[in-house]
Amino acid sequence: MRIAQIANRPVTSADQQKQAKLADAAEQFEAMMMQELLKPLQAGQDGWGGDAQNDDAGADTMSSLGAEAVAKAIAKNGGLGIAKQVIRQVTRESQRT
Template sequence: MNIPTNLSSQPASALDARKQAKLVDAAQQFEATMMQELLKPMQHGQDSWGGDMKDEDATFDTLSSFGSETMAKAISKGGGFGIARKVVSQITSERQQKSEKKTTGY
């Protein structure tokens, strides 16, 4: 998995790097899930021919769902609304503060 440089800091060890990669991935998945919910209303409406969508067309619903999921993931990986970046930044900051408290005793 490629970690976008704008979301990751430079961890000191391989264990920290894996934790950071998992954090980035989880934050991007969270943002993608939120974006998918925002994209859902675009699935329901009219088809490309201008007629009403048929409720019985389960195939279209499934493909549309996969399409919005893929779109949401791509948007999130590309920076999205910045939610993933903010989550990573906040959690990384909190980790650093806890680490500093352990080493300094404050």
């Protein structure tokens, strides 16, 4: 999300860098929230082979990494719109100051 003007002045490269950092942080925040929402879906999974072996730490790690990848992909492609709202609110607050 880019802003044409900030506080009625032209956008500088520093402003663009700040905006890019804000967008990245907001996207990461949304991905973390999505990952938390996906956690309950992992709880009911059986092991990799369909066995009910939940003692395998490797399978837990792979499942967690898979959920993280899915959450990041969802957030990167628009997600629930949380990142956009965060960007909008932070930008609004910074324009006030």
